[in-house]
Amino acid sequence: xxxxxxxxxxxxxxxxxxxxxxxxxxxxxxxxxxxxxxxxxxxxxxxxxxxxxxxxxxxxxxxxxxxxxxxxxxxxxxxxxxxxxxxxxxxxxxxxxxxxxxxxxxxxxxxxxxxxxxxxxxxxxxxxxxxxxxxxxxxxxxxxxxxxxxxxxxxxxxxxxxxxxxxxxxxxxxxxxxxxxxxxxxxxxxxxxxxxxxxxxxxxxxxxxxxxxxxxxxxxxxxxxxxxxxxxxxxxxxxxxxxxxxxxxxxxxxxxxxxxxxxxxx
Numbered sequence: 001x002x003x004x005x006x007x008x009x010x011x012x013x014x015x016x017x018x019x020x021x022x023x024x025x026x027x028x029x030x031x032x033x034x035x036x037x038x039x040x041x042x043x044x045x046x047x048x049x050x051x052x053x054x055x056x057x058x059x060x061x062x063x064x065x066x067x068x069x070x071x072x073x074x075x076x077x078x079x080x081x082x083x084x085x086x087x088x089x090x091x092x093x094x095x096x097x098x099x100x101x102x103x104x105x106x107x108x109x110x111x112x113x114x115x116x117x118x119x120x121x122x123x124x125x126x127x128x129x130x131x132x133x134x135x136x137x138x139x140x141x142x143x144x145x146x147x148x149x150x151x152x153x154x155x156x157x158x159x160x161x162x163x164x165x166x167x168x169x170x171x172x173x174x175x176x177x178x179x180x181x182x183x184x185x186x187x188x189x190x191x192x193x194x195x196x197x198x199x200x201x202x203x204x205x206x207x208x209x210x211x212x213x214x215x216x217x218x219x220x221x222x223x224x225x226x227x228x229x230x231x232x233x234x235x236x237x238x239x240x241x242x243x244x245x246x247x248x249x250x251x252x253x254x255x256x257x258x259x260x261x262x263x264x265x266x
Contacts, residue, residue: 181241
């Protein structure tokens with residue numbers, strides 16, 4: 001870092017930069033301490049001196065910070081800005097991040113509009129249920145539709161069994177096994193084959209984990225799954241999946257010599 005007796009041409013004081021960019025002097029001092037933005041020069045009296053190039057770098061830092069990047073992320077992403085190619089690369093990364101942010105906001109807007117439609121359709125005030133729908137929409141969970149079709153007692157039961165981490169993981173397992181059932185059906189795999197029985201075992205274990213082995217909850221979920229909802233992509237897939245799941249489970253239970261659905265009705 002060069003040192004000067006007085007303010008040379010082309011340099012700015014830390015106060016000038018702070019005023020120009022709408023930040024505080026303390027912020028610039030902190031960025032210097034973190035190694036994000038060090039002044040290009042220093043006066044003989046110890047004053048930090050900045051150039052237009054420093055201002056460009058500060059603009060990049062502030063822009064990336066507004067997009068949600070941490071200071072550590074910004075530090076690793078910001079290369080030198082010594083050539084036009086360097087600047088273009090940084091701007092390309094910034095543009096990509098902005099596009100991602102726009103897509104995220106568009107998804108959030110769609111979720112809000114979808115929630116509005118669901119609220120009008122349900123025609124009741126159940127804020128616990130609304131909160132569940134919001135969370136599932138935020139996770140882009142295509143299974144959120146079933147929430148509006150099950151009663152509050154059942155929702156409370158599932159809330160007590162799953163948290164923010166285990167809930168999405170279970171939903172992911174349901175979606176994955178549904179897709180697997182469709183794939184096996186389309187491939188012509190016999191439901192009573194070894195592959196079919198292996199699938200049935202995994203599917204039934206998932207059902208038991210999801211419901212805690214409570215057959216009453218299993219029947220409630222079956223009732224909710226049978227409700228018509230033509231706007232749900234998942235509901236359109238379900239008949240294809242059931243064409244394999246139901247006979248595969250039948251073969252699996254026959255091999256075990258038991259039928260939990262019949263037992264559940266006793």
